[in-house]
Amino acid sequence: MRQLIAGNWKMNGRLADVAGYAQAVRAATLHTRLLICPPFTLIDRFATALAGSGITVGGQDCHANPHGAHTGDISASALAEAGASYVIVGHSERRLDHGETNAIVAGKAVAATAAGLTPIVCVGETEEQRDAGEAENVVRQQLAHSLPAGFAGVVAYEPVWAIGTGRTPTEDDVAAMHAAIRAALVEKLGETGKGLLILYGGSVKPSNAASLLALPEVGGALVGGASLKAEDLLAIAGAAPRG
Numbered sequence: 001m002r003q004l005i006a007g008n009w010k011m012n013g014r015l016a017d018v019a020g021y022a023q024a025v026r027a028a029t030l031h032t033r034l035l036i037c038p039p040f041t042l043i044d045r046f047a048t049a050l051a052g053s054g055i056t057v058g059g060q061d062c063h064a065n066p067h068g069a070h071t072g073d074i075s076a077s078a079l080a081e082a083g084a085s086y087v088i089v090g091h092s093e094r095r096l097d098h099g100e101t102n103a104i105v106a107g108k109a110v111a112a113t114a115a116g117l118t119p120i121v122c123v124g125e126t127e128e129q130r131d132a133g134e135a136e137n138v139v140r141q142q143l144a145h146s147l148p149a150g151f152a153g154v155v156a157y158e159p160v161w162a163i164g165t166g167r168t169p170t171e172d173d174v175a176a177m178h179a180a181i182r183a184a185l186v187e188k189l190g191e192t193g194k195g196l197l198i199l200y201g202g203s204v205k206p207s208n209a210a211s212l213l214a215l216p217e218v219g220g221a222l223v224g225g226a227s228l229k230a231e232d233l234l235a236i237a238g239a240a241p242r243g
């Protein structure tokens with residue numbers, strides 16, 4: 001299966017950035033799937049600019065309810081209508097800044113699927129949890145309670161301490177965690193769990209992408225800071241193994 005390289009722009013980017021970025025990624029020859037998750041206000045513009053290219057657009061969050069009195073939130077169906085086909089849910093920044101629990105994340109994943117979006121569910125341990133030898137246990141618990149029954153989306157492993165810090169786990173640690181995630185997916189989802197993509201996220205950049213993306217059970221990357229420059233995201237995609 002082709003790897004998925006997903007760019008999460010977080011709270012960055014302006015309308016004026018879209019045309020040039022879209023032109024650059026459209027012009028590239030890709031052997032991976034490419035996904036751009038900009039702020040909500042840029043989704044429609046990106047979807048139009050990337051139409052017919054095979055490059056997809058996603059949201060960074062959605063509400064668990066289809067509509068209602070939820071000021072500042074957005075529904076999965078509104079994202080779909082704007083042109084999104086994926087949505088990130090349970091990013092550690094959402095879990096931390098907005099107190100999102102595993103149960104809330106699972107509700108969002110259900111809503112995303114119901115709206116026809118592919119949810120990307122994020123999990124990952126803090127530095128304290130890793131230092132305490134709890135990393136795998138924490139991630140297993142997050143998977144057990146953040147993934148709804150019948151989940152058929154993408155999982156992103158993002159150690160919290162590696163996000164935006166320039167630090168990454170060792171290759172052995174990434175491989176071990178991805179193996180543990182695969183085992184948990186198979187245990188929870190059976191046959192479906194064998195085929196789901198598991199992305200690595202946390203300080204992925206052109207210089208470390210080849211070694212991270214070549215690790216067993218790494219099915220792509222969720223890229224924050226380095227996704228803001230099209231050339232860097234494309235360099236990461238170019239470093240992914242073929243096939």
Ligand SMILES: O=C[C@H](O)COP(=O)(O)O
Nearest residue numbers: 008163164202203224225
């Ligand atoms: O969603 C992306 C991740 O949080 C990684 O961010 P980063 O590449 O800036 O470390």
